[in-house]
Amino acid sequence: MANTQERVQGFPTFWRTVAAEVRPVWVVASREMIDTLRDWRIVLPIVVLVLGFPFLANFAASRGIAFVNQYGANLIMERMLPFLMLTVGFFPSSFSLVIALETFMGEKERRSLEPLLATPLTDLQLYVGKLLAATIPPVLASYLGMGFYVILVGTSMDWWPTLYLLFLGFVLSTAQALVMVAGAIVVSSQSTSVRAANLLASFIIIPMAFLLQAEASMLLFANYTALWAIVAFLLVLNILLIRLGLRIFDREHLLGRDIDTLDIAKSWRTLWQAAWPQHGLAALYRHEIPALLKRLRPELLLTCLVVLGGGAWIGAWGTANYTLPPQAFDFGAFTNPEALESAVAQTGLLTSFSTGTIWWHNLRTLAGAALLALFSMGVLTLLMLMAPLGIIFYLTFQVAVAGINPWLFVAVLVLPHGILELPAAILATAQAMRMGDIILSPPEQGGGVIGMVREIGYFVKLFVTVVAPLLLAAAWIERWVTPYLAARFLGGS
Amino acid sequence: MIELEALTKHFDTIVAVNNITLTVQAGEVLALLGPNGAGKTTTVRMLSAVLKPTSGHARVAGYDAATHARTVRAHVGVLTEAPGLYTRMSGREYLDFFGNLRGMGAAQRRERIKFLADWFKMTDALDRRLGEYSKGMAQKIALIRTLMHDPPVLLLDEPTSAMDPESARLERDAILQMRDDERRAIILCTHNLPEAEELADRMAIIRHGEIIECGAPAELKSRLLGPPLMELRFAAEPQNGLLPLVERALAAQGAAVQEAGASWVRYRTTTPHATNPALLQALADAKASVLTLSEVTQSLEAVYLRVINEGAVN
Numbered sequence: 001m002a003n004t005q006e007r008v009q010g011f012p013t014f015w016r017t018v019a020a021e022v023r024p025v026w027v028v029a030s031r032e033m034i035d036t037l038r039d040w041r042i043v044l045p046i047v048v049l050v051l052g053f054p055f056l057a058n059f060a061a062s063r064g065i066a067f068v069n070q071y072g073a074n075l076i077m078e079r080m081l082p083f084l085m086l087t088v089g090f091f092p093s094s095f096s097l098v099i100a101l102e103t104f105m106g107e108k109e110r111r112s113l114e115p116l117l118a119t120p121l122t123d124l125q126l127y128v129g130k131l132l133a134a135t136i137p138p139v140l141a142s143y144l145g146m147g148f149y150v151i152l153v154g155t156s157m158d159w160w161p162t163l164y165l166l167f168l169g170f171v172l173s174t175a176q177a178l179v180m181v182a183g184a185i186v187v188s189s190q191s192t193s194v195r196a197a198n199l200l201a202s203f204i205i206i207p208m209a210f211l212l213q214a215e216a217s218m219l220l221f222a223n224y225t226a227l228w229a230i231v232a233f234l235l236v237l238n239i240l241l242i243r244l245g246l247r248i249f250d251r252e253h254l255l256g257r258d259i260d261t262l263d264i265a266k267s268w269r270t271l272w273q274a275a276w277p278q279h280g281l282a283a284l285y286r287h288e289i290p291a292l293l294k295r296l297r298p299e300l301l302l303t304c305l306v307v308l309g310g311g312a313w314i315g316a317w318g319t320a321n322y323t324l325p326p327q328a329f330d331f332g333a334f335t336n337p338e339a340l341e342s343a344v345a346q347t348g349l350l351t352s353f354s355t356g357t358i359w360w361h362n363l364r365t366l367a368g369a370a371l372l373a374l375f376s377m378g379v380l381t382l383l384m385l386m387a388p389l390g391i392i393f394y395l396t397f398q399v400a401v402a403g404i405n406p407w408l409f410v411a412v413l414v415l416p417h418g419i420l421e422l423p424a425a426i427l428a429t430a431q432a433m434r435m436g437d438i439i440l441s442p443p444e445q446g447g448g449v450i451g452m453v454r455e456i457g458y459f460v461k462l463f464v465t466v467v468a469p470l471l472l473a474a475a476w477i478e479r480w481v482t483p484y485l486a487a488r489f490l491g492g493s
Numbered sequence: 494m495i496e497l498e499a500l501t502k503h504f505d506t507i508v509a510v511n512n513i514t515l516t517v518q519a520g521e522v523l524a525l526l527g528p529n530g531a532g533k534t535t536t537v538r539m540l541s542a543v544l545k546p547t548s549g550h551a552r553v554a555g556y557d558a559a560t561h562a563r564t565v566r567a568h569v570g571v572l573t574e575a576p577g578l579y580t581r582m583s584g585r586e587y588l589d590f591f592g593n594l595r596g597m598g599a600a601q602r603r604e605r606i607k608f609l610a611d612w613f614k615m616t617d618a619l620d621r622r623l624g625e626y627s628k629g630m631a632q633k634i635a636l637i638r639t640l641m642h643d644p645p646v647l648l649l650d651e652p653t654s655a656m657d658p659e660s661a662r663l664e665r666d667a668i669l670q671m672r673d674d675e676r677r678a679i680i681l682c683t684h685n686l687p688e689a690e691e692l693a694d695r696m697a698i699i700r701h702g703e704i705i706e707c708g709a710p711a712e713l714k715s716r717l718l719g720p721p722l723m724e725l726r727f728a729a730e731p732q733n734g735l736l737p738l739v740e741r742a743l744a745a746q747g748a749a750v751q752e753a754g755a756s757w758v759r760y761r762t763t764t765p766h767a768t769n770p771a772l773l774q775a776l777a778d779a780k781a782s783v784l785t786l787s788e789v790t791q792s793l794e795a796v797y798l799r800v801i802n803e804g805a806v807n
Contacts, residue, residue: 119595
């Protein structure tokens with residue numbers, strides 16, 4: 001009884017406490033939003049994008065449909081309509097990035113942050129208030145833009161999206177805006193001026209642009225499951241970014257750093273120390289590489305899960321939708337290694353089927369993927385590895401569907417060289433991902449650049465001393481062992 | 494009201510504040526003096542619970558700044574060095590926003606804004622955009638913001654640096670009123686030494702993060718520059734024979750001549766109330782014409798420069 005009474009009395013007290021804690025959040029958010037709406041540099045482009053761009057998109061769509069209809073390809077443009085809806089929504093929501101940088105970094109630069117920090121607000125209240133302030137206006141503008149576009153397209157071309165598609169578009173737009181805001185907060189923490197933060201923001205907008213293209217292709221194939229997967233990915237990314245943002249958005253950190261400088265000498269020293277073996281070759285393989293692998297464990301795990309899981313999913317999806325005809329499994333022509341080699345050469349992927357060419361191709365691909373990691377928070381490097389694995393899984397599943405033993409297929413055609421090539425690729429990808437993610441990590445003493453330089457140094461060290469030798473051995477096997485095993489396997493099948 | 498005990502703050506390898514111990518009572522103004530980068534702002538930030546001390550303690554209004562940061566921030570008014578205003582807001586909106594953040598009701602905010610705006614003669618400017626304010630007005634509105642929630646502890650960083658003389662006078666009077674009538678504990682960071690001398694009950698001089706001198710202005714002057722220096726001026730130039738008389742009169746009081754000119758003499762005395770009348774009496778007996786007898790002003794600047802240049806004196 002006493003407990004019940006306590007609960008009855010405690011319930012409103014709890015909600016009163018919650019309301020008291022939430023109230024300052026809303027006070028901060030509403031002030032910021034009013035301030036944003038008073039800034040014509042933000043309002044004018046948003047208004048133009050919300051009210052003007054839908055007309056442009058509608059005009060382009062109607063012209064496009066009229067053009068492709070002449071050739072009976074009206075399906076392509078009709079598939080583009082939902083994508084244009086997403087694009088119309090994306091542009092205003094991309095302002096969340098600008099607003100977030102202004103809200104977080106601009107306030108610090110104008111020195112109006114300190115009076116705010118001197119109030120009883122907690123770091124969390126301040127963070128959430130600013131997060132909402134940077135998210136709500138662009139997201140609302142995005143909804144308005146999409147709604148306006150839908151009305152235009154609906155009235156002019158009689159195309160009305162399903163409620164399901166509309167809902168998906170709204171969710172995607174919201175998730176993208178949140179990622180940009182949460183990312184902008186993290187980026188702001190790496191810099192001490194709006195200018196520097198704006199430059200760093202390209203590390204957010206470029207991956208988002210890539211994502212928009214991925215969404216376009218998903219919409220073209222009407223693959224809504226993949227779009228929901230993107231939503232799920234964005235939400236996970238949001239959670240990670242917000243968690244990181246909360247960690248670095250504290251008074252101590254906000255007031256602790258004043259100037260960003262590029263210390264070239266220190267950067268060079270850091271790169272050298274990270275890349276060059278510190279105590280000779282024996283110590284390199286006995287201590288330094290194991291230590292690097294140990295710190296890389298989370299990225300290695302994530303890489304394995306994503307590229308193997310994603311590859312398997314691609315393979316399964318491809319097999320379900322694009323099953324190869326039985327004649328594709330007529331391996332009669334490949335009963336000797338030479339025929340197999342010339343078939344590989346005909347694909348145009350390699351200039352010649354030699355150890356050096358295979359090695360160089362793999363090295364170049366992984367190094368290129370690592371470079372992409374720097375501009376995509378590590379996402380593209382994962383996709384670069386996921387794609388060939390998807391093809392391998394696809395072929396393996398197809399082989400199984402054709403009644404051939406898939407395990408034997410993998411054991412003979414993939415594993416001999418893959419047992420070295422795949423770990424090397426996973427290792428390079430994991431470290432590349434770490435390089436790409438460094439922009440989202442709390443900056444260390446000496447600025448965020450030092451952390452990135454160090455990770456690049458570690459990448460160089462791993463790449464030269466582990467990845468390249470493994471790839472060389474794999475390339476040799478791929479040239480001199482796999483074709484013979486394959487010829488035997490294919491000849492016997 | 495404010496207690497600092499071995500307060501220390503490190504930023505990476507830099508020691509910003511080192512082992513500061515101080516107290517400021519209610520109804521007292523402490524001026525924190527020191528060159529740029531001495532650690533004044535870091536000290537204020539720790540007292541306002543914005544930064545956490547690396548070691549030591551800061552208790553403000555009875556609460557530990559590290560463990561009860563929100564409560565401390567609720568009891569402190571901080572005037573930051575830069576006003577840091579939102580230029581697209583009006584003065585009224587700005588003050589209302591900060592009052593709202595501190596949990597004040599709408600009526601209470603309106604009343605408080607009116608009272609403070611009247612006090613600081615800002616009523617007419619309240620509805621103008623902050624971006625249109627002069628530097629002095631911006632500083633005033635920032636001070637009003639600091640006082641919105643009526644805090645018992647005030648931490649004021651350069652409160653009059655951008656103000657015209659009339660506004661600065663108004664603000665100094667306000668600080669004295671807040672100290673005397675409202676019994677607030679006030680820490681004032683300033684480079685304006687005359688202002689510090691006028692307002693502060695005690696001064697703490699900080700260098701390289703350490704307090705190197707602390708005391709009442711008169712006490713510091715006496716300790717660092719010696720006893721009060723008196724100057725006696727004669728009405729007529731020839732004073733032959735008077736100097737020995739002066740020396741004898743001073744010697745009888747335990748004082749001695751420091752310097753002498755054609756028509757003047759300077760001496761130091763720790764007991765001016767006894768020495769000066771005795772000297773004047775001796776001169777009157779000798780029928781000497783005295784023009785003036787006054788204390789030579791020993792500036793706080795001299796004290797400050799000596800402390801800063803020489804480090805801890807005692």
